[in-house]
Structure formats: C-alpha cells, structure tokens
Amino acid sequence: MQDKPFLRAFVSPAALCAFGLIAALAAVFQFSLRAYVPGSLEPGGLTLDNFTALAKPLYARVFLDTISISGITAICTLILGYPIACALVRVKNPLLKSAILIIVVTPLFLGEVVRTYSWIVVLGNNGFINSVLLKLGLIERPLQMMFTHFGVITALVHVTLPVMVIMLAAAISHIDPDYERAAESLGAGPIRAFLTITLPLSIPGIIAGVTTAFAWTFSAFATPQLIGGGQVNMVSNLVYQLGFASFNFPFAASLSVSGLALTFAVLALLRAATRPLEAVTAH
Amino acid sequence: MDSCGALRAIGVAIVAITLAFVLLPALVVAIAAFNARAVLAFPPDALSLRWFAKALAYDDFRVGFHNGLIVTAFASSIALVVGSAFAFALDRYSFRLKRTIESVLLAPLVIPHFTIGLGFLILAAELGAARGFAVVIACHVILVLPFVLRSVYISLRNLDQRFELAAASLGAPPRRVLTSVTIPLLAPGLVSGWLFAAILSFNEFTASLFVTSQRTQTLPVAMYNYVREYADPSMAAVSVIYIVATAALLTIANAFFGLGKVLNVENAR
Numbered sequence: 001m002q003d004k005p006f007l008r009a010f011v012s013p014a015a016l017c018a019f020g021l022i023a024a025l026a027a028v029f030q031f032s033l034r035a036y037v038p039g040s041l042e043p044g045g046l047t048l049d050n051f052t053a054l055a056k057p058l059y060a061r062v063f064l065d066t067i068s069i070s071g072i073t074a075i076c077t078l079i080l081g082y083p084i085a086c087a088l089v090r091v092k093n094p095l096l097k098s099a100i101l102i103i104v105v106t107p108l109f110l111g112e113v114v115r116t117y118s119w120i121v122v123l124g125n126n127g128f129i130n131s132v133l134l135k136l137g138l139i140e141r142p143l144q145m146m147f148t149h150f151g152v153i154t155a156l157v158h159v160t161l162p163v164m165v166i167m168l169a170a171a172i173s174h175i176d177p178d179y180e181r182a183a184e185s186l187g188a189g190p191i192r193a194f195l196t197i198t199l200p201l202s203i204p205g206i207i208a209g210v211t212t213a214f215a216w217t218f219s220a221f222a223t224p225q226l227i228g229g230g231q232v233n234m235v236s237n238l239v240y241q242l243g244f245a246s247f248n249f250p251f252a253a254s255l256s257v258s259g260l261a262l263t264f265a266v267l268a269l270l271r272a273a274t275r276p277l278e279a280v281t282a283h
Numbered sequence: 284m285d286s287c288g289a290l291r292a293i294g295v296a297i298v299a300i301t302l303a304f305v306l307l308p309a310l311v312v313a314i315a316a317f318n319a320r321a322v323l324a325f326p327p328d329a330l331s332l333r334w335f336a337k338a339l340a341y342d343d344f345r346v347g348f349h350n351g352l353i354v355t356a357f358a359s360s361i362a363l364v365v366g367s368a369f370a371f372a373l374d375r376y377s378f379r380l381k382r383t384i385e386s387v388l389l390a391p392l393v394i395p396h397f398t399i400g401l402g403f404l405i406l407a408a409e410l411g412a413a414r415g416f417a418v419v420i421a422c423h424v425i426l427v428l429p430f431v432l433r434s435v436y437i438s439l440r441n442l443d444q445r446f447e448l449a450a451a452s453l454g455a456p457p458r459r460v461l462t463s464v465t466i467p468l469l470a471p472g473l474v475s476g477w478l479f480a481a482i483l484s485f486n487e488f489t490a491s492l493f494v495t496s497q498r499t500q501t502l503p504v505a506m507y508n509y510v511r512e513y514a515d516p517s518m519a520a521v522s523v524i525y526i527v528a529t530a531a532l533l534t535i536a537n538a539f540f541g542l543g544k545v546l547n548v549e550n551a552r
Contacts, residue, residue: 004376005457006368011378014369018387021425024402025394031405080304083297098537103302106530107309111486113503114522117510118308121315121519126323128311161305212392219395221489222507236397236489243401243493253405256398263393 025260032254043250050254059238059255063262066218066234069149073156074213077164078206080157085168085205086198108162112222119155119227120146147231155223160216164209171205172198207274211267218263235259309526316519323516334520344521347505351485353416354501358423359431359480365424366431366480367473371465373432374439389429399425400493407494414496422494426487427480434479438472475540482532 032051035044053059084104091097107115122128123145130142145151175198183193221236228237235255243252316334318327338344372378373385391399403422404414412418442465450464451457466473488503495504509518 004378006461007372007376007378010368010372011384013365014372014388015380015384017365017425017428018384020421021387021390021399021402024399024406024425027405027409028398028402080301083294084301087294087298098534100298100302102530102533102537103305106526106533107305109482109486109529109533110525111503112488113506113510114486114525115308117506117518117522118312120510121323122308122311124323128307128314128323131323158305158308161301215393215395219397219489221397221492226507226510236395239397239401240492243404249401249405252401256395256401259395260398263395267393 028253028256030253031250032257034250036248036250050251051258053251054254054258062233062235062238063258065232066259067262067266069153069156069224069232069234070214070217073153073160073217074210076153076157077160077213078168078210081161081164081168081209082206084161085165085172088165088169089173104162104165107158108166112159112220115159116155116222116226119151119158119223123151123154123227146227147229149232151227152224152232155227156217156220159220159223160213163216164213167209167212168202168205171202171208175201203274207271211270214266214270215263218259312519312522312526315516316523318516318519321515334516335524337515338517338520338524341509341517343500343505343509344502347500347502350416350495350499351501351503354419354423354499355481355485357416357420358484359427359477361420362424362427362431362480362484363473363477366428366476367435367469370432370435370439374436385432388432391426392429396426396487396489397493400490403490404493414494414499416499419491419494419499419501422490423484423487426490427483430479430483431476434476435469435472438469438476442468471540475536478532478536482529 031043033046033048035047035049037044054063084100088097088100088104091100120127124130125142125144125146127145129145130139133139134142145154179201180193180197183197184190188196218234219236220234221240224232224234225237225240228234236259239252239255239259242248242255314327315323317330317332319329319331319333320327369384369388373381400422403418407414407418446468447460447464450460455463485501486503487501488507491501491504492507495501500508506518506521
C-alpha cells in the first residue's frame, strides 16, 4: 500500500457513487419487468407485458419521432457549430475570443427551462417573430411555430449548440496549423486545404459532438413538453406522463429501458459507421 | 494564411448569424421582462419593473431558490471531493475496476436524465426513504460528477509532478505533499470544477422534476410549473435575472481561470 498512498480512501467514495448509479438503473430495469396494478404504487409480479405493449403503433411512433428529432437536431447543430468552433479557435483578438466563448457557453449553464421559455416568447403566436412579421406586413396571420416539429427542433438546436461547439473546438484546437500551411505552400487553395486537412483531422471531434448532441436531445424533456405541447411527443414526455399522470411506473420504466437500449444502439451504430472514417484520419 | 482565415468573408457572416441565433432568445426575453403589459408585444408600449417585483415576491420562486441553494451547495461540494479524489487515483494509480468505475461515473453524460431521475425515485421508494433532500442531493452528485472528474483530471495532467517529487525527497510524508503541494497547485482546477458543478446542479431540471416533491422543489422545477400554469412575464423577469447572473459568473470565471483552458478549447500551442 505504501507506494499508493490514499488509494483506498480516494477510490471508495467514487466506487460508492458508481454503485448508487448502478442500483438506480437496476431499480428501473427491475420495475420494467413488473406488472402494473392500477390504483396502487406497488408493482405486481414479474411479466414481459410492458415490453410487448411497446410494440403498439402509438409508442413505436414516439420512438421513431424521437430518433428523427434527435438526428435532425444533431446534424443542424453540427452545421451551425462548426464555423463557430473554427472562429473560436482561430480568432486572434483575445477580447473577441472571450466574447464568442461567453456567448456560446452561457446557454449551456442556463438550464432547459429558461431556454425553452425564451423560445416560447420568440416562437409563440403573439411572440417576437410573429409580432415583427405582422408589423412589417409580411404575413397576415401568425405563423404556427409552437406545437410543431420545427419549433421543437429550433429550440433543441439552441440547447445543444454549446456542447457541440465545445467538442468541435477541442478537436480543432489540437490540429497543428502547420499542416494547413504545409498544404498551402504545396499549392493547395484554402478551401482545398480545409477540406483535405482540417476537416478530416477534426472527424474525431465531429463524431464526439454528434454523439453527445444526439444523446442530449434524446434526453430533453422541457423543450418537447412545453414547445411540443402534446403535439410533438418524445420518449421523455411519455415516461413522465405515464409516471406522474397515470402512476404506471412499471410501464414508464420499460419505456426508459427501451430508450436507453435505443440510445446505446444508435450510438454504437454511429461509431461503427464512422470507424472507417476515423481509420482514414489516423496517422 | 490558413484556410479558416481565407474563407473569412463568408465565415464572418455565418458566425455572426449563428451568434445572433444564440443571443436572440435572451434579448427577446429581456424585452418581454421590461414590458409593462401582461400580453407580449414587440416593441412594448411602455416599460416597467413590475414583473421583477412580482417574480421576487412569488413564494414558489423564493422557496425554490432556497432549496436550490441547499441542494447545490451539498451536491457540488460532495461531487468535488469524490470527483477530485477519484481523478487523482485515476491519474496516478492502476487498480482493480479502474476503467469500470470510470465509465460508470461518466455514463450520466449519455444516459437520459429522466432515466436517472426515475431510477432514484424508484430506488428511494424501494428503500422506504422519504422524497427528501437526501435523494435530490444524491441524484445531483451523480449528474455533476462527470464534469468535476473531467475538469480536475485535466488539471492533474497539466500539473508538474516534479514539485511533488521535490517535496517528497525533502522528507515530506505523502499527506504533507498532498496538502501543501498538490492541492494548492490544483486549486484553479478544483475551483472551476466546483463552479461548473454548482451551476449545473442549480440549473438541473429533468431529473429534479422526478426526484423533488412539493417541499423540496428547486427553482427550475418551480419555473417549469409556473410556465405551465401562468402566461405573464414574471417568468421572463426570472429568466433575465438568471441569464445576467450566469453570464456574470462565467465572465468572472473566464477572467480568473480561462474558460478556454477548462473547456480544453485553447490552441495546442
């Protein structure tokens, strides 16, 4: 023990936390296999009914919707985030750099409720966009943006953008600018140098960013709940509804378990699909 | 001249538009908060501070703020101690289950928060524990731990171990080396890790919605309930306070520790 002072004292609390998380997830898993007893919070005996019920079109639809919303959000976030990440890394002026960083990072710490509420004020029928467009005479009646996929995805992109930028910037900042200079000195134009050097070298960051964006969107609750308003439902909304409106915790648990399995499956697929790309850039 | 620079003209425009997209909701909310009337209108007919007064007097917000402080203080401090101790062990030692514990503790980054919240809710019920602060704090510790772990681990990597070796060779026992060399050198990483954890815990919503009760609800949960029930701009006023406070905290953190370094987005050289 002498050559590893404090080992036990330093690892045990963390191990305890890890154990707590595993116990919580095990509790969800255990509940997902129990029968729902209407009117009681106590679950019944073991059953697979919860999972067979998931095959109903209603639930399958919510799952597909969740995947497509998360996927579209991740891609939009990547497209918007990449130029910002580039600017963040390459801007020389420290004041400008700090300003960009603060603007981008602040929303990350605001929490989902404040940001979602802000988007309600922007997108609502009496909201900012509609008021301005009506006043300018560009539209005659308010555009319906609340309770639509468009509204939910717009707000989700806003929620996910900071994480994406941070992950991309971390990757781009570790690319040696000399590589690009070398390419340019060998006659490549700036676009070519970007496409053949910077972009491929930042692929690990892109993969990390897209993966995280997907997982975050998948777990979003307040945004689809408030902006979707029941018209756009994601798995999280269904879990909450089942748990707190019908007290059907076993079914809520089985939805969570399936959601978790789905997240990991999509992430694994994403990783498998991008592995060849990563192999190309390994050097 | 690198390529990101050469694409400047288009690049600057794209970056400016995207930054405007990021800022838009905050600006719009600020306008709504100072609007005198209860109905949203752009531009507002008259300005007033009445929504700020109403929000600050609203009981659920006051209680939520108070509860949030309790939960955040405990959760971020516990996470700081547990996370930095583990980061130290992770950096210096090899031990059994090292990678397993690490990946379990980092898992909350990809596991949906509603699943974790539901898990703690069921676990508390199974164990017969009341839905008190202990459950909320335990849940928050798990959720913010990955961020502390990452922040402190990066600082440890950048720490020059020769200082520790020097102290040890001069006869300092391990405990002394830890308290008088390692911890002081790590201080910026520890403070920024704690600050991150605190901000994230204070703002955590989805899992909190599951594990809090009427008595222990935190500010984001109170705000969510408010938005569902009322449409007046009190919520806009709270949002403005939130946005200003968070931006101020981050600006201070940036000045002291360099956010870029903490977030690992500084240039490699």
